[in-house]
Amino acid sequence: MASQNFIKAPSVEEIVTALNADFEGKVTIKRTKARRVFVSCDRESIYALCRYARSILNFEQASSVCGVDWVDHLQVVYHLSNYFTGTVLEITVDVPNDDPHIASVALIWEGADWHERETYELFGIIFDGHPKLERLLTPQNYEFFPFRKSYKLRGQN
Amino acid sequence: MADMWVTMGPQHPFSHGLWTLKVRVDGEVVKDAIPVIGYLHRGWEKECENRTYPLIIPMADRLCYSASMTWSHVYCKVVEEAMGIELSDRAKYLRVVADEICRLQSHLMWLAAMGTDLGNLTVFLWALREREFFLDLNVKLCGQRLTTNYPRLGGVRNDMPYFFERDCMRAVNRFEKVLWEIIGLTDESSIFLSRMRDVGVISRKDAANYGLTGPTMRGCGVDFDVRRDDPYCNYDLLDWEVPVCKEGDAYARYKVRIEEMFQSCEIIRQAMAKLDSIPKTDPIRVKAPRNVPAGTHFARVEDPRGESLMYLVSDGTDRPYRLKVRSPIFVNVSASKHLVQGVRIADIPAIMGTIDMCLGETDR
Numbered sequence: 264m265a266s267q268n269f270i271k272a273p274s275v276e277e278i279v280t281a282l283n284a285d286f287e288g289k290v291t292i293k294r295t296k297a298r299r300v301f302v303s304c305d306r307e308s309i310y311a312l313c314r315y316a317r318s319i320l321n322f323e324q325a326s327s328v329c330g331v332d333w334v335d336h337l338q339v340v341y342h343l344s345n346y347f348t349g350t351v352l353e354i355t356v357d358v359p360n361d362d363p364h365i366a367s368v369a370l371i372w373e374g375a376d377w378h379e380r381e382t383y384e385l386f387g388i389i390f391d392g393h394p395k396l397e398r399l400l401t402p403q404n405y406e407f408f409p410f411r412k413s414y415k416l417r418g419q420n
Numbered sequence: 421m422a423d424m425w426v427t428m429g430p431q432h433p434f435s436h437g438l439w440t441l442k443v444r445v446d447g448e449v450v451k452d453a454i455p456v457i458g459y460l461h462r463g464w465e466k467e468c469e470n471r472t473y474p475l476i477i478p479m480a481d482r483l484c485y486s487a488s489m490t491w492s493h494v495y496c497k498v499v500e501e502a503m504g505i506e507l508s509d510r511a512k513y514l515r516v517v518a519d520e521i522c523r524l525q526s527h528l529m530w531l532a533a534m535g536t537d538l539g540n541l542t543v544f545l546w547a548l549r550e551r552e553f554f555l556d557l558n559v560k561l562c563g564q565r566l567t568t569n570y571p572r573l574g575g576v577r578n579d580m581p582y583f584f585e586r587d588c589m590r591a592v593n594r595f596e597k598v599l600w601e602i603i604g605l606t607d608e609s610s611i612f613l614s615r616m617r618d619v620g621v622i623s624r625k626d627a628a629n630y631g632l633t634g635p636t637m638r639g640c641g642v643d644f645d646v647r648r649d650d651p652y653c654n655y656d657l658l659d660w661e662v663p664v665c666k667e668g669d670a671y672a673r674y675k676v677r678i679e680e681m682f683q684s685c686e687i688i689r690q691a692m693a694k695l696d697s698i699p700k701t702d703p704i705r706v707k708a709p710r711n712v713p714a715g716t717h718f719a720r721v722e723d724p725r726g727e728s729l730m731y732l733v734s735d736g737t738d739r740p741y742r743l744k745v746r747s748p749i750f751v752n753v754s755a756s757k758h759l760v761q762g763v764r765i766a767d768i769p770a771i772m773g774t775i776d777m778c779l780g781e782t783d784r
Contacts, residue, residue, distance in 0.1 A: 326631070331742050346628070377754040
């Protein structure tokens with residue numbers, strides 16, 4: 264891996280070429296538009312992809328990490344941001360319901376720390392290798408994950 | 421001396437809302453800190469899944485009382501992106517004017533709070549007095565002082581009322597002069613300077629790593645502004661500058677915010693000139709459909725406090741399947757542990773004051 268050299272301000276085409284070259288078969292480019300790249304990735308290579316995005320493609324900031332409950336599976340969505348081009352890389356990773364584990368990226372970007380804690384407490388997705396995976400917004404004694412679709416609000420069906 | 425844990429908050433003059441900073445001190449020097457949030461968690465994102473799209477606009481206002489315009493803007497922007505709606509030029513510039521008025525009054529609120537944090541009550545009174553002029557503009561434009569409920573899916577609610585341009589330019593021209601007087605109270609006060617300089621220093625590399633955004637990040641030398649680098653609402657057609665300071669201390673963040681206020685005045689002036697050249701018959705609002713086509717979209721906007729991002733998952737119905745809010749303060753406050761390390765406990769209000777806390781959007 265890492266056949267590429269560091270690119271300070273990669274264009275959308277350069278990002279797509281680099282990802283296709285170094286993550287063939289692991290990363291699917293879904294669509295692109297001006298300053299936006301949307302990719303999906305398998306669960307095993309998310310840490311390597313994030314390391315690559317940080318060190319080679321210069322995505323210096325993890326804007327957000329969030330979860331989505333698709334009922335038949337869970338999903339983690341990353342938004343990474345490059346300061347020099349204003350490009351945002353969106354990565355979606357599917358996580359099965361019965362084994363909701365995924366590698367933590369909090370060691371790559373410290374800014375992702377609280378986002379992962381929030382995703383853990385609201386969706387029950389466990390980030391392996393996170394320095395402190397505890398509940399953040401909700402009380403520590405909660406035993407349910409309130410943002411899952413199985414948790415109904417009043418009036419919601 | 422043995423280490424000791426001191427709990428600052430949730431009710432504390434420096435906290436500007438309900439949150440706790442637990443600090444481990446050795447004598448007066450801070451060794452470690454743990455921010456504790458969540459006192460205001462309302463499950464905002466989950467609530468939205470239960471409401472139709474237009475009903476969420478006033479809820480987005482309530483995310484942050486002093487940045488309500490940008491929060492409803494970013495929400496409308498992500499839904500418009502999902503619907504594939506392009507705004508008319510008139511609606512775009514009206515949003516620019518509304519956003520910048522919001523930024524001015526939000527920064528003035530911050531300056532007032534900063535003044536009380538440092539014991540300078542004159543700054544507090546003067547900044548709040550100036551803020552009233554912009555709140556009056558909000559009343560004229562939207563009928564509300566704080567929770568404005570102005571943007572709509574596909575445009576804005578109403579055009580400018582009569583004489584709004586005149587009143588707005590009067591307020592802006594006056595403010596540019598008065599801001600220099602307020603700067604005289606802070607920049608020429610040796611107490612203010614000695615409490616702000618060289619405290620809470622963050623390097624550019626760390627700022628990026630911690631995920632800081634907005635004036636907090638630009639005070640550390642990161643030259644990035646969503647309005648310029650990922651332009652929306654014709655911001656790229658206006659001529660203005662992004663203020664950046666390299667020092668990274670509390671004073672640099674203060675300087676960036678002050679300079680941003682001048683730039684906001686400039687943006688309002690230019691946007692008003694552009695609005696003048698657009699005929700009044702230009703639509704301010706395009707009709708938006710009730711349902712949003714299935715798909716995932718995100719949009720980001722430069723909030724007064726940083727980069728606000730919303731991620732929308734729609735399933736083709738009239739309610740969002742999932743709406744994620746990326747709040748700038750949520751991330752900035754997670755870095756507070758690094759901001760206060762090594763400083764004296766009395767410097768914490770000065771450092772945390774420059775982050776401009778707002779708990780409504782942090783806890784959601």
